[in-house]
Amino acid sequence: MSYLTGEFECKLDAKGRMMIPAGLKKQLPEADNEGLVINRGLEKYLVIYTKKEWDKKLDELSKLNEYDRNSIKFVRYFTAGATNLQPDTAGRVNLPKNLLDYAGITGDVVLTCMLNKIEVWDKAAHQEMINNEPENFAELAELVMGNKGRGRDE
Template sequence: MTQLLGEFDCKLDAKGRLMVPAALKKQLPEAEQDGLVINRGFEKNLVIYPRKVWETIVADLNKLNPYEKKNREFIRSFTRGATELTLDAAGRVLLPKSLVEFAGISADVVLACQLDKIEVWDKQAYEDLFDDVPENFANLAEEVMGNKNRREDGE
């Protein structure tokens, strides 16, 4: 299972290319051979998936009943703009212009690893997400994780 870690400040060049940071590239050894997939995030961001992770998601989407309207709408929205990315010889990927416009990404971006995927945010939008983190994060942690059973070993 892919476990990506880190947060990286990057810049897009004039052609919309993103240099994948060396520390992140090390965590994606299969990216050069298998490629990556980028699509729209649930917020105003983009998400980059290693190919194997994307294939797992597509397998899950294929299990949805296509005769149900909400399933078709979800699949259509989720896959809209999905594009294969390949690293060039310099370790850059070209972000599709339509996706960059959707996410409101300027030249300054943040790559935020989220378990098995990488969120791509406009730097200012990403910073704005965390303006009220201390109080809200504690409440969110309690709501999301508070009802989890304690580990069996007593910790």
Template sequence: MAHFLGECECKLDTKGRMVLPASLKKQMPEVEREGLVINRGLESHLVIYPRKEWDRIMDELSKLNTFEKKTREFVRKFMRGATELSLDSANRVLIPKALLEYANIDAEVVLASQFNKIELWAKDVYDAQWDDEGDDFAALAEEVMGNLKRRGDE
């Protein structure tokens, strides 16, 4: 699967519907046929997966040892709130109210591409992450990426 590219600002209507931006829809032509899955993220945001990617994750989770308590707990927490999304005739998806409340989303949102998924953030929460970015990004890049060996360097 190709990785998504882009960041989009959107607005929800009063019913919690959001138009899927054309720039993202174009990157997943199968969305009308296969649909999407939305779920809680690991921070205070939501995550939208193309159905094939969600099915791949479910395959991985099904291989975990559910006789282990931590595994069962993780699976329960990860699956909590997972909901199928379908595009309506106006290219909108309805975001479940419980998920909107979890992520403190009101009306303005940011869709941020993350490889094979799309993060959905309340705009103010997303913007606040970048307020004190400064040199921290350079230090983070060095810490995370600095020790990677390039192919052929060995």
């Protein structure tokens, strides 16, 4: 599997359209044919998936217990606002106003590639998030990644 890489600054035009940066577009060859899906993130940002990755998310969600209240709530909030994006002939996508409002995006955005998805941040909110990097990133790395490889012959 190929993962997405990079961070890109973009501007929205008055109609809420965003040009997909050339460096990102090269990593999304299927976007012109299959489109993309944008949705709310788990915090105040948006997430863009390829159609293929979005379908994988839906497959995961379809396995949850449809009678469990927490599962129902999670699926409801996770999928709320999900919108198909189809790049126009100029390579722009129109970001839905309700999602822009949710994320507090007003004009300048930062696209951050996160493995198999793209986070869409308001530029100021992204800078604030970056400025709040954990004081000791090494401790976080050890906590999250420290057990990787244990139990294998090294």
